[in-house]
Amino acid sequence: MAADFALRKLMPPDLITFDLQATEKVAAIKELAQKIKDAKQINDLDTYLKAVFKREEEYTTGIGNGVAIPHGKTAAVLKSSLAFGRSNKGITYNSMDNKPVYLMFLIAVPENSSNEHLQILSQIARKLMHEENRQAILRAQSPEELYQVFEN
Amino acid sequence: MKIVAITSCSTGIAHTYMAAENLETAAKKLGVEIKVETQGSIGVENALTSAEIAAADGVIIAASTTVNKDRFSGKKLLDVDVTEAVDHPEELFERVKTAPVYQENKDSSNDASANSTEPxxxxxxxxxxxxxxxxxxxxxxxxxxxxxxxxxxxxxxxxxxxxxxxxxxxxxxxxxxxxxxxxxxxxxxxxxxxxxxxxxxxxxxxxxxxxxxxxxxxxxxxxxxxxxxxxxxxxxxxxxxxxxxxxxxxxxxxxxxxxxxxxxxxxxxxxxxxxxxxxxxxTAWLNSLTGVNSVLLGLILGAMMAIDLAGPIGKAAYFFGVASLTNLSAGQTSPIMAAVMVSGMVPPLALALSSTVLGKNLYSKDEREAGKSAWVLGLSFISEGAIPFAATDPIRVLAAMTVGSAITGGLSMWFKCGIAVPHGGFFVFLIPGAVSHVLLYVIALVVGTVISGFLITFLKKMRYKGKEVNA
Structure with a gap:
C-alpha cells in the first residue's frame, strides 16, 4: 500500500491541526501555510502565498459544504505537501455556497511535482466530494483517524 | 443515456478531480452511464476512446482551460466552467440534453474560403x-x-x-x-x-x-x-x-x-x-417528364437548392439529382442532376455579381472580399459560398437567391440540358460529354445569376436608402 504511506508523507502529523485559530480566509491560509514553511517544505513563503491567492482570484476554492482546498503550484515549494486545518468556529471564505468553511486542505506543489503526489491529491479531492467522508473528517480526533478516511 | 465528459482546471490539481467525482456520483444517481476523462497536471487519465465518444448521447466539458473539442464534432456538447460540475453536476445532465451540436471549425460557415460541400x-x-x-x-x-x-x-x-x-x-x-x-x-x-x-x-x-x-x-x-x-x-x-x-x-x-x-x-x-x-x-416517370412538368420540376429543385444554401432542403434536392444519375448508363446524362447543379451555382455567383460589380457600396469590406471568393465557389458549385451573405441578411438574400435559382433550374430543364456527374461546377462544362447542350446550360446559369444579382442589389438598396453602410 505504497499510496497509503505516501499520504502520510505528503501530510505528516505536524501539518495537521484540528484547531485552526483564524476565522477569515487570508489569515487561515497563512496560518496553514506557515506550518508547511515550518516543516521546511516551502522555501519562500511569500511567493507561495502569492501563487495561492492568484489561484484564488480565478475562482474561489471554497467548494461548498464547508470545505476549501486552496492550492498553489510554484517553484518556491520544495516538496509536495498537504496541510489540513479544521476550524471549530468556521472561516469566512466566500465559498461557492457562501457558507463558512470548517475543513481546509492547503495544497503546495512544486513546478515539477511527481505524478504520485498529484495522484494522491486528486484522490483526496474526489473523496472530499462525498458527504460521509466530510462527516468523518469533522469527527476525526487524531491524524490517524484523518488518514483512515482517505485510506479506506 | 450515455454521456462522456472532460474535466480540467487551471492548476489541474483539485477541481479537475472534484468535478469528475461529482459528475460520476450524479450520473450514478440519475442512472446515466458516464465516462469522465480528467485533464489535470497528471496528464490525461481515463481517456475517452473514439468508440465511447461515438456511442455517447452527449458531451459535457467542465473546464476552466481550453479543451480541444475536435473529437466531439457532431455531438451535443455542453461547455461549462469546471466549478459548475463541482457545484451542481446534476443540472448539467439536464442541460446537455438540449445543448447545441458541436461543429468543428464553427466559424467556417461564415468563411467563404471554407469549401467543404457537406458540412x-x-x-x-x-x-x-x-x-x-x-x-x-x-x-x-x-x-x-x-x-x-x-x-x-x-x-x-x-x-x-x-x-x-x-x-x-x-x-x-x-x-x-x-x-x-x-x-x-x-x-x-x-x-x-x-x-x-x-x-x-x-x-x-x-x-x-x-x-x-x-x-x-x-x-x-x-x-x-x-x-x-x-x-x-x-x-x-x-x-x-x-x-x-x-x-x-x-x-x-x-x-x-x-x-x-x-x-x-x-x-x-x-x-x-x-x-x-x-x-x-x-425512374421511368422521371424520364418521361417532358414540357411543362419537367420545367416545373426544374423550378422546384432550383428553388430548393437556394432556399437554405446546401442545408437539408438543398441536400434533399441534391440527393434527388444524384439518385437520378445512378440509373444512367455510360454516356447518358441526367437532366435532373443538371438542373440541380446549375441552380446551386446561382446563389454564390449572384452574390458575387452584386457585391463586386452591381452594388459594391451596399456591402461591407468583408462582404466584398467574400464576394470575390464567391465567384470561384459559385463556379465550383459550392453553394455555401453564399452563406456569409445570408448570415448577415438572411431574408433578403435567400429570397432573391431562390428566385434566380428556380428560374435557372426551370430553364435548364426546358433546354433539356443534362449532366453525367454530380459535382464539379463550371469545370465539368469543359469536359467533353459531361454536359449536354452546354451552351444553353451556360445561358440558364447566366440568366438566373443576373436575375438574382439584380434582385438582391435592389433589395439592399431599398434597405439602405439614405443610410451609410459600415465599411
Missing amino acids: QATNNVGNKAKGIYGHLMTGVSYMIPFVVAGGICTALAFAVGGINAHGVLAQAISKLGSTAMGLMWPVLAGYTAFSIADRPGLVPGMVAGMLSSSMNAGFLGALLGGFLAGYTVLAMKKWIKLPSSFSGLMPILIIPLISTLFVGLVMKFIIGTPITALNKGI
Whole structure:
C-alpha cells in the first residue's frame, strides 16, 4: 500500500491541526501555510502565498459544504505537501455556497511535482466530494483517524 | 443515456478531480452511464476512446482551460466552467440534453474560403434525438463524397479518353469512378444504420446496401435496408440478453450474424421485389417528364437548392439529382442532376455579381472580399459560398437567391440540358460529354445569376436608402 504511506508523507502529523485559530480566509491560509514553511517544505513563503491567492482570484476554492482546498503550484515549494486545518468556529471564505468553511486542505506543489503526489491529491479531492467522508473528517480526533478516511 | 465528459482546471490539481467525482456520483444517481476523462497536471487519465465518444448521447466539458473539442464534432456538447460540475453536476445532465451540436471549425460557415460541400449533415452524426430525417442525412452525408469522387473520375475518364473512355489510362480512371460510385449504396445504407444503432449497425447496413445495388433497388432499397438494419440492431441490443460470460460475443458474432441474416433475407424475399419495381417506376416517370412538368420540376429543385444554401432542403434536392444519375448508363446524362447543379451555382455567383460589380457600396469590406471568393465557389458549385451573405441578411438574400435559382433550374430543364456527374461546377462544362447542350446550360446559369444579382442589389438598396453602410 505504497499510496497509503505516501499520504502520510505528503501530510505528516505536524501539518495537521484540528484547531485552526483564524476565522477569515487570508489569515487561515497563512496560518496553514506557515506550518508547511515550518516543516521546511516551502522555501519562500511569500511567493507561495502569492501563487495561492492568484489561484484564488480565478475562482474561489471554497467548494461548498464547508470545505476549501486552496492550492498553489510554484517553484518556491520544495516538496509536495498537504496541510489540513479544521476550524471549530468556521472561516469566512466566500465559498461557492457562501457558507463558512470548517475543513481546509492547503495544497503546495512544486513546478515539477511527481505524478504520485498529484495522484494522491486528486484522490483526496474526489473523496472530499462525498458527504460521509466530510462527516468523518469533522469527527476525526487524531491524524490517524484523518488518514483512515482517505485510506479506506 | 450515455454521456462522456472532460474535466480540467487551471492548476489541474483539485477541481479537475472534484468535478469528475461529482459528475460520476450524479450520473450514478440519475442512472446515466458516464465516462469522465480528467485533464489535470497528471496528464490525461481515463481517456475517452473514439468508440465511447461515438456511442455517447452527449458531451459535457467542465473546464476552466481550453479543451480541444475536435473529437466531439457532431455531438451535443455542453461547455461549462469546471466549478459548475463541482457545484451542481446534476443540472448539467439536464442541460446537455438540449445543448447545441458541436461543429468543428464553427466559424467556417461564415468563411467563404471554407469549401467543404457537406458540412451540416455530417455534424448530425451520432445525435440520437435527430429522428428518421437525421439518420437519413447522416447516411447521405457519408455517401456524397463517394459520389463526387466517383462521378468526377468518370467524367475525367471521358475527358482523357473521349466519350467511350478509350485507352488504358481512361479505362483505369473510369474503373476507379465506377468503383467509388458502386460504394455509394453500401455507404448510404451502412451509415444510416450506423446513425441509428452505432457501430453494430454498419455490417447489416452495408450488406443491405450492396444487396440493394445488386437487386437494382437503388436509393429506396438502400435507404430502407439501412433503416431496417439500424432498427434491427437496436432491437437486438435491447432484447437479447446473454449471460455476462458470453456478452463479449454480442458485438463480434451474434449481432453481426443475426442482423445480417435477418436484414438480408427480408431484403431478398420480402421488400426487395416491390422496391425494385418502385425504383424502376420512379425512374421511368422521371424520364418521361417532358414540357411543362419537367420545367416545373426544374423550378422546384432550383428553388430548393437556394432556399437554405446546401442545408437539408438543398441536400434533399441534391440527393434527388444524384439518385437520378445512378440509373444512367455510360454516356447518358441526367437532366435532373443538371438542373440541380446549375441552380446551386446561382446563389454564390449572384452574390458575387452584386457585391463586386452591381452594388459594391451596399456591402461591407468583408462582404466584398467574400464576394470575390464567391465567384470561384459559385463556379465550383459550392453553394455555401453564399452563406456569409445570408448570415448577415438572411431574408433578403435567400429570397432573391431562390428566385434566380428556380428560374435557372426551370430553364435548364426546358433546354433539356443534362449532366453525367454530380459535382464539379463550371469545370465539368469543359469536359467533353459531361454536359449536354452546354451552351444553353451556360445561358440558364447566366440568366438566373443576373436575375438574382439584380434582385438582391435592389433589395439592399431599398434597405439602405439614405443610410451609410459600415465599411
